[in-house]
Amino acid sequence: MAEVLVLVDHADGQVKKTTAELLTIARSLGTPSAVFIGGNVEAARPRLAQFGAEKVYVIDNDDVENYLVAPLAEALHAVVQQASPAAVLLPSTTHNKEAAARLAIKTESGLITDAVAVEAGDAGVSTTQSVFAGSYTVKATVTKGTPIITVKPNVVPPSASQAGATVVPVDVQVSDAAKGAKIAGREEKQKSGRPELTEAAIVVSGGRGTGGDFSPVETFADTLGAAVGASRAAVDAGWYPHSNQVGQTGKQVSPQLYVAAGISGAIQHRAGMQTSKTIIAINKDEEAPIFELVDFGVVGDLFTVLPQATEAVQKARS
Amino acid sequence: MNIVVCVKYVPDAQGDRTFNEDNTTDRANVDGLLSELDEYAVEAALKIVEAGEGEVTVVTVGPEQAADALKKALQMGADKAVHVSDEAIHGSDAVATSLVLAEAVKKIGSPDLVLTGLSSTDGTMSVVPAMLAERLGLPQVTQVSTLEVADGTVKGRRDGDAVSESLEASLPALVSVTDQINEPRYPSFKGIMAAKKKPVETWSLADLGVDAGQVGLDAAWTKVESFAQRPPREQGEIVTDEGDGGTKLAEFLAAQKFV
Ligand SMILES: Cc1cc2nc3c(=O)[nH]c(=O)nc-3n(C[C@H](O)[C@H](O)[C@H](O)COP(=O)(O)OP(=O)(O)OC[C@H]3O[C@@H](n4cnc5c(N)ncnc54)[C@H](O)[C@@H]3O)c2cc1C
Numbered sequence: 001m002a003e004v005l006v007l008v009d010h011a012d013g014q015v016k017k018t019t020a021e022l023l024t025i026a027r028s029l030g031t032p033s034a035v036f037i038g039g040n041v042e043a044a045r046p047r048l049a050q051f052g053a054e055k056v057y058v059i060d061n062d063d064v065e066n067y068l069v070a071p072l073a074e075a076l077h078a079v080v081q082q083a084s085p086a087a088v089l090l091p092s093t094t095h096n097k098e099a100a101a102r103l104a105i106k107t108e109s110g111l112i113t114d115a116v117a118v119e120a121g122d123a124g125v126s127t128t129q130s131v132f133a134g135s136y137t138v139k140a141t142v143t144k145g146t147p148i149i150t151v152k153p154n155v156v157p158p159s160a161s162q163a164g165a166t167v168v169p170v171d172v173q174v175s176d177a178a179k180g181a182k183i184a185g186r187e188e189k190q191k192s193g194r195p196e197l198t199e200a201a202i203v204v205s206g207g208r209g210t211g212g213d214f215s216p217v218e219t220f221a222d223t224l225g226a227a228v229g230a231s232r233a234a235v236d237a238g239w240y241p242h243s244n245q246v247g248q249t250g251k252q253v254s255p256q257l258y259v260a261a262g263i264s265g266a267i268q269h270r271a272g273m274q275t276s277k278t279i280i281a282i283n284k285d286e287e288a289p290i291f292e293l294v295d296f297g298v299v300g301d302l303f304t305v306l307p308q309a310t311e312a313v314q315k316a317r318s
Numbered sequence: 319m320n321i322v323v324c325v326k327y328v329p330d331a332q333g334d335r336t337f338n339e340d341n342t343t344d345r346a347n348v349d350g351l352l353s354e355l356d357e358y359a360v361e362a363a364l365k366i367v368e369a370g371e372g373e374v375t376v377v378t379v380g381p382e383q384a385a386d387a388l389k390k391a392l393q394m395g396a397d398k399a400v401h402v403s404d405e406a407i408h409g410s411d412a413v414a415t416s417l418v419l420a421e422a423v424k425k426i427g428s429p430d431l432v433l434t435g436l437s438s439t440d441g442t443m444s445v446v447p448a449m450l451a452e453r454l455g456l457p458q459v460t461q462v463s464t465l466e467v468a469d470g471t472v473k474g475r476r477d478g479d480a481v482s483e484s485l486e487a488s489l490p491a492l493v494s495v496t497d498q499i500n501e502p503r504y505p506s507f508k509g510i511m512a513a514k515k516k517p518v519e520t521w522s523l524a525d526l527g528v529d530a531g532q533v534g535l536d537a538a539w540t541k542v543e544s545f546a547q548r549p550p551r552e553q554g555e556i557v558t559d560e561g562d563g564g565t566k567l568a569e570f571l572a573a574q575k576f577v
Pocket residue numbers: 206207208209210230231232233234245246247248249250251261262263264265266267268269272282283284285288300301302303354355439
C-alpha cells in the first residue's frame with residue numbers, strides 16, 4: 001500500500017492530539033508515515049508509533065523555524081518526492097494551510113482545506129467539507145497530482161495501532177528564495193492553563209452580553225474543564241484576546257458541547273461553532289437568533305444563570 | 319510605492335448562499351459584494367500611499383458582477399482597477415485562481431507590494447496569498463495584524479495561538495492582512511463621485527496569455543462531487559429563567575452526561 005504522509009503537529013516533541021487523529025485517518029487510506037520537523041523526534045516517536053506511523057521522516061533544519069512557511073513547503077516537497085505518497089494530510093492550522101498551498105503549486109496537485117472527513121473512495125481519496133458557515137456539506141476529490149488535504153481537529157476519535165516508527169532523516173537544503181520572510185522575533189503568549197480552544201471537548205464563550213466581565217464565563221468553564229471563547233464584539237471591545245475569538249475570522253470549533261453566553265448568534269459567529277455536537281445558549285433576549293441552534297437554552301441574565309449553574313454542577317460532583 | 323490589492327467578489331453571507339447544478343458556487347443569482355475581509359487590505363494600501371506617495375491598483379478575478387467589488391474599492395480611494403473576466407474561468411479552484419491572479423499582477427507591472435485579505439468570506443481557504451507568493455517568487459508576509467513599510471523593508475506581526483511572530487522582508491513582497499489591522503473607511507460622497515471617473519480595465523485570459531485549458535471547472539485539480547444542505551438544527555428546549563434557570567441548565571448537563 002502506498003504511503004500517506006501526516007505532518008506532525010507538536011511542541012518540542014510533544015505530539016498534539018490532531019496528529020493522532022490524522023494518523024488514524026491515514027491508516028484507512030494507506031500506510032501512514034509521519035513527517036516530523038524539528039530536533040526532538042525521540043520525544044515524539046513513542047506516540048507516533050502508538051498511532052501507527054511505520055516511518056517518521058525527520059527534517060531538522062533551522063531555516064524551517066527561522067523563515068515563514070516557504071521553507072516548510074520546500075521540506076514537504078522533498079519528502080513527497082522521496083515517498084511518492086498517495087496523499088498528504090496536514091492539521092488545519094494557518095501555517096499548515098499556507099504550506100499546503102505552496103506544496104500544491106510545487107507538486108501540481110489539487111488542494112482541499114478544512115476537511116471534516118477523509119475516506120478512501122472509488123475515485124481516490126474523498127473528502128467532506130462543511131461550507132457556507134456550516135449550512136452545507138460538500139464532498140470533493142482531488143483529480144490531479146497528490147491529494148493535499150488539511151484536516152480539522154476533532155473529526156475522528158484517535159485509535160491506537162502499534163507500528164515501528166522508523167526514523168528516516170531527510171536532508172533539505174532550503175533555497176535562498178524561500179528565505180524571503182524572516183521571523184525576526186517570537187513573543188510567547190501568556191498561557192491560560194485551560195484547554196486549547198480548537199481541541200477542547202467543551203467550549204464556553206462570552207459575548208457583548210458580558211459587558212466586559214468574563215468572570216462568570218471563566219468560572220463556569222473551569223468547572224467543566226472547558227476552553228473559553230469570545231465573540232468578535234467582545235474581542236473588538238478589548239475584553240478578551242483575539243486568539244480566543246470564535247467565528248469566521250477567529251477559531252472554528254466543533255466540540256462536544258458549546259455554551260454561548262450573551263452572544264446573539266450572528267452568521268459569522270455561527271461559522272465558527274455551528275457544527276458543535278450540543279449547543280447551549282444563555283441570553284436575555286428570547287428572540288436572539290442563537291436560540292435557533294440550541295439543544296438547550298435559558299432566557300435569562302448570564303450573571304445569575306451561570307453562577308447558579310456553576311454551583312449546581314459543583315454540588316452534583318461532590 | 320506601487321501597490322496591487324487583490325479583492326474578491328463574494329455572495330453576501332446574510333443571503334441564501336447556494337450552488338449551481340454543476341456544483342459550483344452560485345454567483346449570478348445572489349447578491350454579492352466586496353469580500354469584507356478585503357476591505358482591510360484596501361484600507362492598508364490606502365494608508366501607505368497616503369503617508370507617502372504611489373498608486374493603488376485593485377484587481378479581481380470574477381464574473382461580470384465582480385465589477386461591483388472593484389467599484390467599492392475605487393470609492394474607498396483606490397486609483398485604478400483591473401477586472402479579469404472570462405467565461406473559461408468559471409469553476410476555477412484555488413490553484414487556477416492563483417495562476418490567473420499571478421499573471422494579472424505581472425501584467426499590471428512590478429508592484430512593490432501585493433496586498434490581499436486574510437481569506438475570502440465564501441471559500442474561506444486562506445491559501446491564495448501563499449500561492450501568489452509561490453508563483454510570483456515574492457517573500458510571504460501573511461496574516462499580519464500590524465504593517466510597517468519603510469526603507470524598502472516590510473515588517474508585520476503575525477499573531478498565532480501560542481506565539482506572536484515579528485516578520486521582516488524586503489520589498490517587493492506579498493502581504494496578507496487580518497481584520498485586526500485597521501478600521502476600513504466608508505466611501506465618502508467625494509469618493510463615490512470620484513470613482514466614476516477612475517479607469518477600469520477588463521482583461522480576458524488571452525490578454526494575460528493564459529491558456530483557457532489551464533483554468534475553469536474542467537481543468538480544476540479538485541472536483542466537488544456533491545453538495546447537501548445541512549438539515550437545520552432542531553431547536554431543543556428553551557426555558558425562561560424564573561430563579562432556577564441555572565439549576566435547569568445543570569440538570570440538562572447531567573442528563574447529557576457532561577457532568
Ligand atoms: C467579515 C466579518 C467577520 C466576522 N467574524 C466574526 C467572528 O469570527 N466571530 C464573531 O463572533 N463575530 C464575527 N463578526 C461579527 C458578527 O457579525 C457580530 O457582530 C458579533 O458576533 C456579535 O457579537 P455578540 O453576539 O457578542 O454581540 P451582540 O450581537 O451585540 O449580542 C449580544 C447579546 O447578548 C445578550 N445579552 C446582553 N446582556 C446580557 C446578559 N446580562 N445576559 C445574557 N444575555 C445578554 C443580548 O440579548 C444579545 O443577544 C464578523 C463580522 C464580519 C462583517
